[in-house]
Amino acid sequence: MEQTLKVYIYKEGERPIFHQPVLQGIYASEGWFMKLLQSSKHFVTKKPKKAHLFYLPFSTRMLEETLYVPNSHSRKNLIQCLRNYLSLITSRYSFWNRTGGADHFVVACHDWAPAETRKIMAHCIRALCNSDIKEGFQFGKDVSLAETYVRIPQHPLRQVGGRPPSKRKILAFFAGNMHGYLRPILLEHWENKDPDMKIFGQLPKVKGQMSYIQHMQSSKYCICARGYEVNSPRVVEAIFYECVPVIISDNFVPPFFETLKWESFAIFVPEKDIPNLKNILLSIPKKRYLQMQKRVKLVQQHFLWHPRPVKYDIFHMILHSIWYTRVFQISSR
Secondary structure: OOOOOEEEEEOOOOOOOOOOOOOOOOOHHHHHHHHHHHOOOEEOOOOOHHOOOOOEEEEEHHHHHHOOOOOOOOOOHHHHHHHHHHHHHHHHHHHHHHHHHEEEEEEEHHHHHHHHHHOOOOOEEEOOOOOOOOHHHOOOOOOOOOOOOEEOOOOOOOOOOOOOHHOEEEEEEEEEOOOOOHHHHHHHHHOOOOOEEEEOOOOOOOOOOOOOOHHHHHHEEEEOOOOOOOOHHHHHHHOOOOOOOEEOOOOEOOOOOOOOOOOOOOEEOHHHHHHHHHHHHHOOOHHHHHHHHHHHHHHHHHHHHOOOOOOOHHHHHHHHHHHHHHHHHHHOO
């Protein structure tokens, strides 16, 4: 990939929806990727005829912030904006029509992205944080995008790491808002029920008590329960703080699954097994836990944003997943 891949970025599209990366918050993955690709001299070409892939540089976060009418429950104007954009692209260039958009890609982290792009970008490679099989995520065409919660854009690696396994005294930790149907079930079974299971709703900030990050850095297992959608930034946060992820989200496709063997460093628990969660975790031998925790530290490099891309980091991994998907499409014809 590094030797051959060239990407053309369309110049069309007005800010803030296009070309304006959002670098903070839970939707930051799409913004950081946009920022780093736009500044890449290695992968980007200014000559579209030399490109292997074409990037549609819009932000689903800014699309929502700019055009969505609060409480309207309608996204028609958001979809129309993207439809108008594609009409502009196809009227000025021949590349989309040449492949039906199969060599074009989007990187979109907002929950609404699958629905917004399902029809008008049906043949595109879609890198989606909301990688839900039931919501139209397609193996062999779409890419699972890691959802990263960037708190301080100037220091994306701040507080990375955690305590060694011998000092992780908490068996399992979760804290978060009651988004979706699953988290209330998790709290019903485990909140204030067992001292080994630190399961909370929204964790209050109390002086002298452990923070959310400190809990993650001190826990053996970090519970990554789905919210409204299958994805959760806790999956990457757990890796960031060297805590073994416990993913409770049926139909979720994990990031970089074509490259990483997730079963070697994460636990997948079916949603129906929440009542048996502690027994499942206690049944894992200490030797296996230590191996998994070690592997979490090894794969951590693939989930980190750097102000300037570093080989094998998340920027390269996302681009590789997109490139791999396109190569797979061509080779399977």
